[in-house]
Amino acid sequence: MKLNKTYSAILLSTLPLSAVQAAGLDRSGQSISAFLQPGNYAEAGITVIDPSVSGKSIPQLGSESISDMAEDYYFPSAAIKVQATDKISLGLIYDQPYGADSIYPTNNVSFSQVNPLSTQRESTQVEVKTNNLTALIGYQPTENWNFYAGPVWQTVEAKIALRGAAYGNSGYDIKLDEEEAWGWLAGFAYQIPEIALKAAITYRSEIDHEANSTESFGFGTIASPLSPDVTAITPQSVNLDLQTGIAANTLAFANVRWVNWSQFAVTPNLLKLRSGSNLIDYSDDQWSANVGVGRKFSDKWSGSALVSYDSGAGNPVTTLGPTEGYWGVGLGGQYSPAENYFIQAGVRYMWLGDAEAKAGPNVVGEFTDNTAIAYGMKIGYRF
Template sequence: MGANFNLKTLTVAIAALSVASVASAAGLDRSGQDITAFLQDGVYAEAVYTYLDADVSGYDKSTPEPKVIGDIAESYDFFRYGVKADINDTFSVGVLYDEPFGAAADYSGKNDFISHEPNPSFGGFIQPNGESTNVEVRTENITGILGAKLGENKNFQVYAGPVAQRVQADVKLRGKAYGQADGYTTHISAAQDYGWLAGVAYSKPEIALQAAITYRSEIDHTLPISETFPALALKQMNTTRVGEIEITTPESVNFDFQTGINPTMLATAKVRWVPWSDFAIVPPLYNQASNLSLVSYDKDQWLVELGLAKRLTPALAVTGTVGWDSGAGNPVTSLGPIEGYYSAGLGAKYNLTENWAVSAGGKYLWFGDAEGQIPNKKVVSNFEDNDGFALGVKLSYQAKQNFN
């Protein structure tokens, strides 16, 4: 007869790893779009805060001597919330909030990404002195999920639901690295559009086994945009435009797996795929002037993370993870010059009461070396030997429901 690990003895370890499992580096990926809150038993709620600080520095391609580019990665934080409840022993409902995609970069110092003087490439048009290249992108998701458990022992669950998403962005291109695009500025105002998710899960509680695969659809956005392109004045063209931009945030597939190894230890695995090669930001005025997209990627993202969770006492569990993110190609946009990462993380979960628990975790990231390119594919910078760290804390509540 096979070992019975008894799910109750492992409860303190389950989900402890999700705090440290944050901060993807490929494309604009951030939260990893975790849905494991919905897969918990009974009534479950969580609030998660994540902080990430990275050091991304390098050199421009100035001649005869490259100039230093200081740390361009701005620290950022984001939140994730989730609540889930069983309607009966078959149906469950849940609502999740996260901030799935984003970017935060700001150049400084004296290099080819700062406007210091007239740019001779377009007749000495004077840019505001000292302005820097920077970008900020933020998104918000609210997901509703309805699940149904199937089979004689309710081992299978299918789930689906709508997704509401808001996107906004600001980009400034400054410095001679961008040629005639030096001085370009765009503001994309926040607006909301809709997509969906669907998935299937399998569980075997007696060995704490749980596996789930989740698909999230693309979401097509039509967003208000305002642009300024100073160099167009030399071509006697309008230098500003207010209109709309079409942006499609990417689809994704997440696979989440866990199983008990013995009565006090769990093994976990996460795999995520995002086709960033299909994604592009194409502002109308910028595209008219250059026939190029402002941001695009060459490759799709793969993320793999493996972990162990060990229950040390009835109330305390510790966790460890190792991970790999493929990045989205190299060379890559100068607005986010990282080619994936390797990671190692540690975390802990402590049950404050029978229902309430607090978790905390951290992850160290070794970023892949990358060459930064402008939209015409010209390589204008080089970034090497960079790293970062992510910290997270989670408060969770869980209670059993009895429908007998």
């Protein structure tokens, strides 16, 4: 079942939707599948997420309903891989691995309050952005083995406002300036082309950020007299990717991912001094999996279907993203006008896990029966 170059891309490229509403702040899933493509290869893609997350505040805060507080968001990705020699390959991958976008409704007093300086009602808002650039060099001693490693450059920035009774009407604000830091990854892959078997395991290190911050309580009336530096360590992770041919023109595939969220915490100095709490933390590590089948229908068309699972990162969770993992199903299709390029699209529907949301050590809300839908598109080119 040795496959041509177009079909061999079905698994490692189809369904450009990976960790689209996952545990912690995880988003992209940090795939290196583009680097494992045969020959010279480039791709660009975008994923759009439309979550619907609602709930209610706890009885001690009035049991108010909380309408949809999760913002739609998107993240792009791009990669290029060059087979420099028979045994050496080079690659560059861009993604946005972590993030959060939430705005609570202003009609809920648990998560909003009036700013006495402007007399405007403001709600709890969260925006976290990251950028990731991974450089790879691979060594292929034989057709079957590929050993790879490389540096990872990453930036993180955030803007967070906490409002309402859930946070003691503190009017807390923090802004983390965009800062860069370095990490690394390493892994290996094994393949048997005759049966379309591929397996890869990739480790990514944690990355230690020292971000300059502006932190205040009372809508800016109490500024931090302490060091403005905030430590944020994005977590280490391991990805396992598998595929094998199971019939003519048909592949089975699986991806398993572990992320060390239980060791992750963001602890601004002024917030810790006044409340004794972290801004963000998680109690458990994340485990996620995608399992499915890809099939070639003709020289130009192929498709795939998958089932996905995410364990979440513990419960209660931060109010930044009050869900605990998910179950999901997805469908994807690929059109290949010629052997050297293709266009893909995919959609996934997710049932988000129920969760209790906490502010510091206290549970302040309950979120149940929530869902999300994700759309993705990707273009791949061989040269």
